[in-house]
Amino acid sequence: MIRQAFAVFSKDLASELRTRYAINALLMFVIVTLAVIMFALAGESMSPGALTGMLWVVMFFASMSGLSRSFVAEEERGTTMTLQLLATPTAVYLGKLIFNLVLVIVLNLFIIALFLLTMDQFVVNQFGLFWLVMLLGSLGIASATTIIAAIIARANTKGTLFPVLSFPVLLPLLMAGINATKIAVEDVRWDAVWPDLQLLGSYIVVITTVSFLLFDFVWKD
C-alpha cells in the first residue's frame, strides 16, 4: 500500500513537473497578492502582529487556489476510473495527501521567503518556533483540504466551492496558527504557545483520521 501510495505521488509529481501548471500559477498568484498588499500598504507602517495576519491570509488563499488541483485534474483528464481500478482508495488518498503536503510546503516556503525579503517590519524573534508553527500549519492545511478537494472534484464544481467548504473546517487551525505565529513573532515565552501547539497537533490527527475513514465513500461510485 505504501508502494502504491508512493506511485500515485510520483505520478502526480511527474505530471506536475512536466507542465508546471499548478506551481507556476501558484507562484504567480503569490507574487500578485503580495504586490497588491504592498501597493495597498505603501508608506503605512504595520505592526508585526498585523503582518502575521496578512501572512496567513496569503497562505490561506494560495492554498485555496491550488490544492484542489490534484483531484480536479483527474476528473478533467478522465483518469479517475483508471486510478480507481489500479490503486486502493487508501493509497490514492495517501499519495494525494503527500503531493498536497509537498506542494503546500513549497508554496509556504516561497510566501515566507518573499514576506521576509519585502516586508521590513516583519521581524521574527523566535525562528525555531516560527518554523515549527509553519510546518504544523502546512500539515494541517494539506490534511484538511485533501479530502475536501476530493469532494469538490466528485461534485464537478471546480474551484468556487472549495474555499466555502474549506473555511469552516480550517478555522480552528487558522485561529491557533495565527495565534502561535504572533507569539513567535512578538517573542513571548514558549509556554504561552503550548496550548496552540497542542491544538494544531490534535487537529492534524483528528482531521487525517476522519479523512482516511471517509475517503472510501467519496472515491468509490
Place this chain on the structure above:
Amino acid sequence: MWWKILLFFWIAALSVIGIVTPIAGDLGSVAMFAQMDKAKTVPIKFTIVDKGRAATEEEGGGWLLRGRDVHDREADFHFAAKPDGLDGAEGYLAVARYDNENHRVEVERVSGAYPAFSFPLIPGLEERAKIIFFHVPMAWMTVIAFLVSMWYGIRYLRKKDMDDDFRSAASAGLGLLFCILGTTTGSLWAKFNWGSFWNWDPRETSIFVLLLVYGAYFALRSAVEIEEKKATLSAVYSIIAAATVPFFIFIMPRIMPGLHPGSADDSNSGPVMSSGGMDAAMRVVLYSMLAGYIVLYGWLMSIQMRVHRIKLRRAEAAA
C-alpha cells in the same frame, strides 16, 4: 392531534411566563447594584417585620420600616412619607435602591404585592436576563439539529437509504432556521447589553462557524445533481465538519475569555453552564422551554418527511 395543541399551549404559556414573571431582587443583589450605579432603582421583594415608625430629622425624615428579604436578611426600608395601604398584606414588591452610607433601602415606590414566583435580579442583566428562555433553546437546537443531521448522514453511508439522506437534509434545514433565529436574537440583545451587535465573543464565533457549515452544506447539495452522489458527498462533509464543530461549541467558549456566561474569566459562576449557578425557577422554565422546542423540532421533521413522501408518490404517479 391533542399533543399538537398541547405543544402550542406549552410553548405559548412558557413564553408568557418567561416574559411576564417579575424580576425581584434580594438585599444582596440590590446592594451589589448600588456599588455599580448609585442612582439606579431596581425591583426588590420583601416581607414586613414591624409596622414601622416615623424617622427622626437626623435619619432624613419620612418613614422607616423593618423588612426581610427572601433569604431572611433584615434591613430598614426608608419611605419618603408614611406609606398608606401597607397594612393589608405582609409582603410587597418595591422599586428601590440601596443606600450604602446609611445601610438602608431607599424605597421609591411600592409597585405591587409580594410575588410568589419571580426571577432573581442579576446585576448587569435585570429584565434582559429573560432572553435566556428564547435564545438559549434556539442555540441548543442549532447544535442538536446539526448532530441529528450528521447521525442520519452516517446512517445513509452505512445503509444507502435515501430516506436517511432526506432526514439529514431536513434536519440541517431546521438547524439553519434555528441558527439564524439564535444569531439574530443574540445579536439584537448584544446591542442593548454589550453595546454592539457583534463582538467576536467565542460563542458568537461558534454560532458563526455553524452558520458557515450549514451554508456550505447546502451550497454543496445544490452543486451536485445526481441524488446518490449528493447524498454521499453531503454526508461526508457533515461528518468532517462535525470533527471540528465540537471544538467551537464545547471547548473554545469555556477556555477562552468572553462575554457569555461560562467563559474562562466568568467570575460569577456562569449561571447558564453550571446548573448550580442558576435560579431554580429560571432553570425550570428554561428546561421546559427546551423540551417544547425539541418536540416542535420533531414535529417539523415529521411534517417535512410526510411532504417528501407525498411528493415522491406524485412523481411516481406522474411517471
